[in-house]
Amino acid sequence: MDFLNNIALGLETALSLNNLLYCFIGVTVGMLVGVLPGVGALAAISLLLPTTYYLDPTAAIVMLAGVYYGSAYGGSTASILLNLPGTPSSAVACIDGYPMSQQGRAGVALLSTTIASFLGGSIGILLMMLFSPAIAGIATRFGSPEYFTMMVLGLVAASTIGLGSPLKGIAMVVLGMFLGTVGTDLSSGLSRFTFDLPELYDGIALVPIAMGLFGVADVVASVNSVDRTTSSATKVTLRSMLPTADDRARFWKPMLRGSGIGSFLGTLPGAGGAIASFMAYAVEKRVSREPHRFGHGAIEGVVAPEAANNACDQTSFIPTLSLGIPGSVVMALMLGALMIHGITPGPNFISQQPAMFWGLVMSFWIGNLILLVLNIPLIGVWVRILTIPYRLLYPAIIMFVCMGVFSLNNSAFDVVLVLIFGLFGYVLRVLGFSPAPLILGLVLGPMVEENMRRSLLLSDGDFSIFLMRPISGTILVFTVGILLWTLISNVGGMRRRRRDGAAAPVPASKHSGNE
Amino acid sequence: MRQVDYGDVFGGLLLTGIGAFAAIEASITLQLGTFDRMGPGMFPFILGIVLVLTGLPMTIGGLMRSGSLPHVDWRPLIFCGLAILVFALVIRGLGVVPAVVLMAVTATFAKPGWSLVKSLALALALAGLAVLVFNQGLGNVIEPFRWPF
Numbered sequence: 048m049d050f051l052n053n054i055a056l057g058l059e060t061a062l063s064l065n066n067l068l069y070c071f072i073g074v075t076v077g078m079l080v081g082v083l084p085g086v087g088a089l090a091a092i093s094l095l096l097p098t099t100y101y102l103d104p105t106a107a108i109v110m111l112a113g114v115y116y117g118s119a120y121g122g123s124t125a126s127i128l129l130n131l132p133g134t135p136s137s138a139v140a141c142i143d144g145y146p147m148s149q150q151g152r153a154g155v156a157l158l159s160t161t162i163a164s165f166l167g168g169s170i171g172i173l174l175m176m177l178f179s180p181a182i183a184g185i186a187t188r189f190g191s192p193e194y195f196t197m198m199v200l201g202l203v204a205a206s207t208i209g210l211g212s213p214l215k216g217i218a219m220v221v222l223g224m225f226l227g228t229v230g231t232d233l234s235s236g237l238s239r240f241t242f243d244l245p246e247l248y249d250g251i252a253l254v255p256i257a258m259g260l261f262g263v264a265d266v267v268a269s270v271n272s273v274d275r276t277t278s279s280a281t282k283v284t285l286r287s288m289l290p291t292a293d294d295r296a297r298f299w300k301p302m303l304r305g306s307g308i309g310s311f312l313g314t315l316p317g318a319g320g321a322i323a324s325f326m327a328y329a330v331e332k333r334v335s336r337e338p339h340r341f342g343h344g345a346i347e348g349v350v351a352p353e354a355a356n357n358a359c360d361q362t363s364f365i366p367t368l369s370l371g372i373p374g375s376v377v378m379a380l381m382l383g384a385l386m387i388h389g390i391t392p393g394p395n396f397i398s399q400q401p402a403m404f405w406g407l408v409m410s411f412w413i414g415n416l417i418l419l420v421l422n423i424p425l426i427g428v429w430v431r432i433l434t435i436p437y438r439l440l441y442p443a444i445i446m447f448v449c450m451g452v453f454s455l456n457n458s459a460f461d462v463v464l465v466l467i468f469g470l471f472g473y474v475l476r477v478l479g480f481s482p483a484p485l486i487l488g489l490v491l492g493p494m495v496e497e498n499m500r501r502s503l504l505l506s507d508g509d510f511s512i513f514l515m516r517p518i519s520g521t522i523l524v525f526t527v528g529i530l531l532w533t534l535i536s537n538v539g540g541m542r543r544r545r546r547d548g549a550a551a552p553v554p555a556s557k558h559s560g561n562e
Numbered sequence: 563m564r565q566v567d568y569g570d571v572f573g574g575l576l577l578t579g580i581g582a583f584a585a586i587e588a589s590i591t592l593q594l595g596t597f598d599r600m601g602p603g604m605f606p607f608i609l610g611i612v613l614v615l616t617g618l619p620m621t622i623g624g625l626m627r628s629g630s631l632p633h634v635d636w637r638p639l640i641f642c643g644l645a646i647l648v649f650a651l652v653i654r655g656l657g658v659v660p661a662v663v664l665m666a667v668t669a670t671f672a673k674p675g676w677s678l679v680k681s682l683a684l685a686l687a688l689a690g691l692a693v694l695v696f697n698q699g700l701g702n703v704i705e706p707f708r709w710p711f
Contacts (some may be wrong), residue, residue, distance in 0.1 A: 508598025
């Protein structure tokens, strides 16, 4: 009965005109951003962070979330039609999606990925509804040591599980945490690393850093490389979208498998949509009785990854909202947005703000439905949007970045911060670092320090407290396990690389890692 | 000059440098405290050490490995950077429209091959959009035009 009450409360919140409007705006922007290569959900959310100041918190998160899962819908459009992924998590869709469009089956591919995305997302939302309250319940037994080890796990996972060198990932996380120490230390009142600049007394704000590292650095990296040729955007009619009976038979199991994999990976810190879609593809190929079809237009190869990344995006809200620990950079930004309004998600979030939580959950349903409706008839529109040349787009992006950051505090200093971090972010990319874990470190750093301090205070400086307490100890063992596993698999990789004499591959992505 | 993995060497040196700075500054300027009563300097100190520990292997590994010089898009970097700088310098003095226009025109230089006329047109359009979204839509910020004298 309680469950139904919650749903009713959620619907009441989600269906308010204000929240509906922002849900619609969010998913449309998300869809747009997903379709356009060169602009990612991360950049879009960073750009929208300033506007959340003027909105009430529920509407703000509804909108940002809409951008997030909306982009998972749009990303596959560019992958299928242009062999150019709109978002990192839809890169896999290129492998079988583009051949499908070359065979004249673009419409079928687009329709199946839309439906797979919807069903995958729905499964994710369902799991969210069922499990978040339960997890929050367990989390009330968490003390400072548990929070500390949990956050460390999140940071370790985020830096090592992703694509790219784990050493570099860890370095980024630690660097982010260090940047988080800039400002006035709450416990002692002393200012750290501020170089006597009053603007830094409150620390380096999240928004300028995010906008610089992602918005600006993305743009600089994309100006030369994103060049959309006159696409083979074939006329995609409604009729061409109808799947054959064979397609329909091949749809269900991959979709379910993909949703399962995505839902599971979403709850893990550090595993984002990209990894979920890669894994789903790999699993499909492994279990298929005709693996040779993959790479040549196998519909399973698009359906499973797309279901996976949508499911993953939805379930990644679970640890964020019920524990207050973001599992990925986007979640960290969402957390940042909530904290701007003075709301700190954690185990008490669900019980203290039921309207917001259930309203958010219900808005996910509504958002996914809107996207389903938006996608099917409007595919032609999205296709035409793909033809906007990037040289028109990037000055617009820079404009939004500058105006957005400036409007926060009427501070030109903030804009300069964006510039500095934009340059820094680009340098990081060029050197093969992924800036995403840095933000995670920045957001979690202060909390990690606080919890560490409190735990050591409790134990009188004894570090074994982290191991002795059961929950904390288990998490710690798990963390060490992940570290060892990545170390071992990396050493093996390095040995292989040295034998082949090839240089270590540099992930030259214009999007950051964990999206 | 011997071939090294410039990317990793440079990245590693950068990390080691930042880490060393953090650790040294933390231990000199701030109090480290003891483990059971952590001072403000303890956490940055630990972070600094970890950074050095990640940076050094990276540098050493890079020196032993061969790699290519990382590719930098200089033109976009310089002009996008300049564009933002121009904006920051102009916005408080002259308002939204001049700032956006100057910023956008500077930014269009990042991609060669466009006429100044087209750049100006885009810049004006963006300025209009900025006024629409930020002044009317969000109702605040600095005025479209400002005369400081």
